Ligand SMILES: Nc1ncnc2c1ncn2[C@@H]1O[C@H](COP(=O)(O)OP(=O)(O)O)[C@@H](O)[C@H]1O
């Protein structure tokens with residue numbers, strides 16, 4: 042596990058802060074709306090790398106897009122550097138210079154007809170950069186590990202390896218000197234052999250440039266290698282968050298425990314989740330994980346006296362600032378770590394999330 046000594050103190054004011062965020066989409070065939078992001082609070086502090094983990098379809102990409110201002114929340118707010126996002130065109134353009142997106146598939150992010158130079162310079166041109174473009178492009182490529190940068194200027198994406206293409210995408214983000222990178226499954230499409238290199242690059246950028254990052258991944262194992270803090274998402278909600286070593290060595294939410302149990306290096310028997318795969322247009326009442334929860338089905342929740350609450354009381358994490366926070370009646374009852382880990386929560390106000 043790689044934990045950087047430069048991980049920021051939890052007391053530092055957040056760089057990016059999401060509060061009570063909801064994003065809904067129209068339901069299929071006129072059915073109920075899909076609650077893709079369903080009451081999320083999340084802070085990212087300066088210089089911090091946060092891993093957002095959870096199964097496919099749990100709302101990670103929608104949350105990331107919302108944090109980037111690419112999707113306007115149905116309710117709640119996103120604040121950057123203490124200021125709420127302003128969704129007017131000019132403000133958003135300025136914001137997107139400070140917060141850059143790195144996507145999963147570098148082939149899809151790069152125009153096959155653009156040279157590496159043009160791909161990296163594009164952001165500078167969009168933002169009307171007034172400095173020396175050639176120097177800025179060269180510096181960004183070098184920071185992304187493509188050296189000597191001039192050797193790559195006239196290459197086309199098809200002439201590069203997958204890892205080099207992802208480095209070009211990262212250089213295109215770095216050239217604008219952002220404060221935060223949002224990387225959506227940044228290594229999912231790469232060979233195992235180059236994944237480590239790209240993750241090491243992200244860590245180096247934090248150390249060298251003080252960059253913060255939100256790394257979205259369905260792979261909890263990846264979080265071990267890169268993050269200071271982990272936020273585990275289930276069906277639109279963050280159900281556990283905390284320092285990476287806390288959450289991954291002593292997971293408290295049954296969902297986190299199940300995800301960890303199926304990692305190849307995990308001890309013991311893997312937890313096989315039963316029940317229907319989650320559907321954001323049909324969020325269960327009570328704890329949203331209850332129909333699949335191994336603690337409820339095994340009777341442990343009954344023994345702890347929380348089974349009724351599991352079935353009937355929705356809950357969310359109150360405050361993400363402590364070392365470990367969980368939205369689970371059983372976890373709170375069986376190992377209360379400080380007051381106020383979670384709170385029963387209510388659906389958004391009737392006049393809140395409607396259209397998107
Ligand atoms: N534009 C959209 N319109 C309708 N539903 C969407 C849209 N984008 C995402 N969804 C739905 O929202 C849920 C969360 O999707 P997503 O954020 O992509 O999850 P993840 O990144 O965790 O796989 C999924 O059920 C998905 O089908």
Ligand code: SF4
Nearest residue numbers: 328334351369370371
């Ligand atoms: S609240 Fe109950 S059902 Fe939900 S995860 Fe915890 S034990 Fe399982």
Ligand SMILES: [Mg+2]
Nearest residue numbers: 098101102103
């Ligand atoms: Mg996704």
